[in-house]
Amino acid sequence: DPQQTTLFVQSHVRAHAECAWVFSCVTPLGWLERMTQYKTKAQKQESVMTGLLTYPVLMAADILLYDADEVPVGEDQKQHIELTRDLAQRFNYLYGETFVIPEPVIRESGARIMGLNDPTSKMSKSDTTRGHAIRIIDEPDEIRWAIKRAVTDSYNEIRFSDDPERAGVNNLLQIYELLTGKSRPEIEAHFAGKGYGALKSELAEVVIESLRPIRERYYQLMDDPAELDRILAIGAEQARAVAEPKMTLILERVGFVLPNDRK
Numbered sequence: 001d002p003q004q005t006t007l008f009v010q011s012h013v014r015a016h017a018e019c020a021w022v023f024s025c026v027t028p029l030g031w032l033e034r035m036t037q038y039k040t041k042a043q044k045q046e047s048v049m050t051g052l053l054t055y056p057v058l059m060a061a062d063i064l065l066y067d068a069d070e071v072p073v074g075e076d077q078k079q080h081i082e083l084t085r086d087l088a089q090r091f092n093y094l095y096g097e098t099f100v101i102p103e104p105v106i107r108e109s110g111a112r113i114m115g116l117n118d119p120t121s122k123m124s125k126s127d128t129t130r131g132h133a134i135r136i137i138d139e140p141d142e143i144r145w146a147i148k149r150a151v152t153d154s155y156n157e158i159r160f161s162d163d164p165e166r167a168g169v170n171n172l173l174q175i176y177e178l179l180t181g182k183s184r185p186e187i188e189a190h191f192a193g194k195g196y197g198a199l200k201s202e203l204a205e206v207v208i209e210s211l212r213p214i215r216e217r218y219y220q221l222m223d224d225p226a227e228l229d230r231i232l233a234i235g236a237e238q239a240r241a242v243a244e245p246k247m248t249l250i251l252e253r254v255g256f257v258l259p260n261d262r263k
Helices: 015-024 029-033 036-042 050-064 075-095 140-148 164-180 184-190 196-222 225-254
Strands: 070-072 103-105
Touching: 015 050, 015 225, 029 036, 029 050, 029 075, 036 050, 036 075, 050 075, 075 103, 075 225, 140 196, 164 184, 164 196, 196 225
Parallel strands: 070 103
Antiparallel strands: none
16 A cells, blocks of 8 residues: 555665665775675675675665664664664764664564574575475465474473474464464463464464465455556655655765756
């Protein structure tokens, strides 16, 4: 709904790329090289592309162009928000007060959902192993298949726990907690005396019903490309109305000579 959400394709708003370039000129290389996700992914590649290194700078531009006060993220993205804050503070120091310093907003529960097949690693869209992740447009039978085969343990006791040996069950319970809105004592009482099969079966149906409206809306939009293009065009226009004046200010602060149509 364009009246409630500004949804757009990033490349349709040129200010994002422009801002990222300006930021890259004032970002110390060491800041980027110590990013955890960069180091992890770089170790798996023979040749590391510049885009992987500078991606956090583009992310900072995505945030700072809109003077965001708060940024809801998963626990694994906290470091990126810290970089964004550092970059905003550095720019403000060098060129004058320009950016709001955003705060990360991280849920107490569910800030990091783990893989169903490996509860020691984060659930990731880039891992295409069947049964690793639940994707928002997965069909019901696929969701049931993945959750039924999720890794658990041999305790056969359904309760929340920080014990690494119980990470699989704890992961399933956190997903249930997030989607139902029930408290942890309420959830543990509900499953008291039941086995993991009952937890998986009920969780699968909860996930299916939670994702059903998203899946249905997805197919509606995919069946009507013109409506999807209309929504994205409205979103890009709304985003430009905020981002373009901010980008002009950024260029002026840095000292660019602007063409008449950008003054």
